[in-house]
Amino acid sequence: MQYKNIKTVLLTLICLLSFTVSQAATNQQQRFEEANKLFNQSKYTEAARVYQQLLDEGHTQKALYFNAGNAWYKAGKTGQAIYCYEKALQLSPNDGAVKHNLAIANQKVNGFVEELPMVFFQQWWLQLQHLHKANGWAIGTVVLFWLLITGIMLNTYLPGWKNKFLRWGNYVIGVLCALYLLMSVDTYLGANNHEAGIVMNSNIKAKTSPDENSRDAFEVGEGMKVHITDATHDFCKIELADGKNGWISCNYIKRL
Numbered sequence: 001m002q003y004k005n006i007k008t009v010l011l012t013l014i015c016l017l018s019f020t021v022s023q024a025a026t027n028q029q030q031r032f033e034e035a036n037k038l039f040n041q042s043k044y045t046e047a048a049r050v051y052q053q054l055l056d057e058g059h060t061q062k063a064l065y066f067n068a069g070n071a072w073y074k075a076g077k078t079g080q081a082i083y084c085y086e087k088a089l090q091l092s093p094n095d096g097a098v099k100h101n102l103a104i105a106n107q108k109v110n111g112f113v114e115e116l117p118m119v120f121f122q123q124w125w126l127q128l129q130h131l132h133k134a135n136g137w138a139i140g141t142v143v144l145f146w147l148l149i150t151g152i153m154l155n156t157y158l159p160g161w162k163n164k165f166l167r168w169g170n171y172v173i174g175v176l177c178a179l180y181l182l183m184s185v186d187t188y189l190g191a192n193n194h195e196a197g198i199v200m201n202s203n204i205k206a207k208t209s210p211d212e213n214s215r216d217a218f219e220v221g222e223g224m225k226v227h228i229t230d231a232t233h234d235f236c237k238i239e240l241a242d243g244k245n246g247w248i249s250c251n252y253i254k255r256l
Contacts, residue, residue, distance in 0.1 A: 028059060036067065044074035052080075062091040066098055073105050078223040079200040081105050083254050086198065086225065090256070093126050110202070110221030113241040129187050137184030144177035197253040199224045206246030210235035217246035226253065 035050035051068035069084030085102040092098065106112050132140065151170040202222040207214040210232045220226070220238070229245065230237035236250040 028054060032064065032067075035071070039067070039071050039074075042074075044071050047071040048075050048077070048080070055084075060087075060091070062088045062095065062098075065091070066095075066101075069098075069101060069105070073101070078105060078108050079198055079254070082109070082223040082225070083198040083200075083256070086256055091130075093130060105223065109223040111219065112221070112224065115225070115241040129183065129190065132183075132187070134184055134188035137180050137187055141177060141180040141184055144173055144180055148173045148177055194255040195228050197226055197228060197255040199226060199248075199252055200254050201252045204248050204252055206238065206244075206248050207235075208246060210237070210247045214247075218244055220248060220252075228253070228255070 031050055031054060035047045035054075038044075038047035038050065048068060048071035051064060051071055054064055055068060065084045065088035069081045069088065072078075072084060073081035082102065082105050085098055085105060088098045089095065089102065106114075148170060151166060151173060155166050155170060199220050199222055204220040205216045206218050206220055208217045220240075224240070226238035226240060228236045229239050231250060234249060234251075235247045236253055237245060237247050238253070239245040
């Protein structure tokens with residue numbers, strides 16, 4: 001009797017959880033469609049705020065970032081638009097529409113300097129990274145590792161299994177295991193690398209040292225993509241694509 005009661009409670013909890021997840025997904029879709037409707041009505045600021053609320057809640061789909069970028073761009077918020085396009089590009093590096101809109105937005109950035117294009121093997125590596133997320137590569141590493149151990153044990157302790165096909169199979173699995181391990185580490189580090197960011201304010205004077213009273217080095221425009229090479233409590237040392245570097249307040253940067 002007690003077992004049946006526990007089973008009933010568990011089934012009830014599972015049903016409630018499924019219903020809650022379903023409701024949350026429905027609510028998210030409704031708000032996304034509401035933002036799309038506002039955008040089509042040329043209410044760009046209102047649409048951007050709805051998109052941004054969804055992003056702030058942790059929804060990170062490429063379409064959401066892309067639409068948010070479009071709305072912020074139409075609302076005149078170049079920095080926010082470029083940030084969203086860059087995030088969408090991280091999720092889908094070869095998306096032509098995202099690249100096109102990002103290029104248009106960058107034309108409005110004062111002093112924009114285009115980054116050097118990646119060479120072919122960097123592009124291949126980036127495409128390979130996006131086959132799985134870090135967890136997917138890690139799970140693949142574990143599965144391949146145990147397949148490798150099993151193959152080695154079969155080849156070592158069972159005489160009938162000693163043949164060149166199994167041996168070469170172990171070599172292939174070993175190489176794949178090493179590749180998956182490397183990709184899991186690299187993908188994790190890439191996802192948690194926040195050394196790049198977008199400047200969110202206009203007409204920012206970069207300083208020669210982390211001091212507001214130090215000499216001006218150059219001006220940074222809203223929407224400029226920068227790489228953060230050093231930081232103090234209040235100031236970040238930034239480097240532009242052309243090699244210029246200086247210090248600005250970290251509050252001006254939204255990290256990617």
